Amino acid sequence: MRIAALFAGIGGLELGLRESGHHTAMTCEIWEPAVRVLASRFPEIPNEPDVTELKSLPGDVDIVTAGFPCQDLSQAGMTAGIGGGRSGLVNNVFRLLDQRRVPLVILENVSFMLALDKGSAMDRLTSAFEERGYRWAYRTVNSLGFLPQRRERVFFVASSGDVEPESILMVDDVAARQRLTRLDTHAHGFYWTEGTRGLGWAPNAVPTLKNGSTIGIPSPPAILMPSGAVIKPDIRDAERLQGFPVDWTAEAPERLRWSLVGNAVTASVAAWLGRRLANPGNYDRLRDREWILPRGAFPKAARYDGSSRKIVEIGQFPLWAKREPLHRFLKHGGAPLSARATAGFLSRAEASSLRFVPGFLDALRVHLECMRSKESQRRASFPVAAE
Secondary structure, eight states: OOEEEOOOOHHHHHHHHHHTOOEEEEEEEEOHHHHHHHHHHHHSEEESSSSOOOOOOOOOOOEEEEEEOTTTTTTTTTTTOOOSSGGGHHHHHHHHHHHHOOSEEOOOEEEEGGTTTGGHHHHHHHHHHHHHTEEEEEEEEGGGGTSOOOOEEEEEEESSSSSHHHHHSSSOOOOOOOOOOOTSSOOOOTTTTTOSOOOOOEEEEEOOOOOOOSSSSSOOOEEETTTTTTTEOOHHHHHHHHTOTTTTTTSSGGGHHHHHHSSOHHHHHHHHHHHHHHHHHOGGGGGGGGOGGGGGOOOOOOEEOOHHHHHHHHSOOOOOOOOHHHHOOOOOOEEEOOHHHHEEEHHHHHHHHOOOOOTTTHHHHHHHHHHHHHHHHHHHHSOOOOO
């Protein structure tokens, strides 16, 4: 199938779909660092810089993909909703579809949009497709089934042709196969910038990679290794945790690579989606449940068959890929979490009412003492000259 990729970012959807045999005919991306990555990795594909100025879609495309901006939908963002200045750009998808009815549309966004403002973002999105005669299905998919990163995202497929959206999204379903881990045998990821009200924590994985800051302040997680070392992963391993080859973003300014990777669609999930697009399965309608919305929030998975909406009973894992444990998956070392960062996290954690895995805070205290000792030795080796 031929694809028009709107809000392409660094091409996570496009890379995964290409690995499954599909072809991207055009991209549309405005952020210059991301455009630089696209030009390096997809040099043969023309890029349109501004979706608001895009007059029409190519006449031969079968799929429109859009990982539209999540800043207004994310729990970590401004939560202005789908009418916000950034996330509201998705309206351009409908403007273009009104000019040319493309058979398939694939959207991706943060799972928080299901609950934001009692699901109004999803209601607006689904209603817009229904008004245009599209059937749809969406499902919350966790990248942890593919790679050692816990990352929940909503994948949405709308169809105006013969393809049933549920035959793409709702066929594969497995149980998570995580085994019990221990601090001395497995690595555990967490966000060292948190520790007061919540903790991004992931056994044998990292929590969701964040986009950092557009002004170049990275936001990597920390990883407590089985050895007791606490590190921040190298950007090259962050790329791999999103399903990209090493140095996929090497063409971008170093300070912005974390933002680019954190904003991206996990390419491995997109590859699974591409395989199902090429070979749809048979949906089991016994998964259907009555459309009743608890507290107004939208369910984790649902579909619309052209006449009625159904909640779908299905998990977050289309598959569970074989993988090395996180500490062996990492190939590029990583930098030790500094004494300052460790001390800041510990002070917040110790003052909070959060419960932590036994031994976790003790391990951080040991790391802190080790880092302080190293810094002391460094200062002793290079004393500052007296004035």
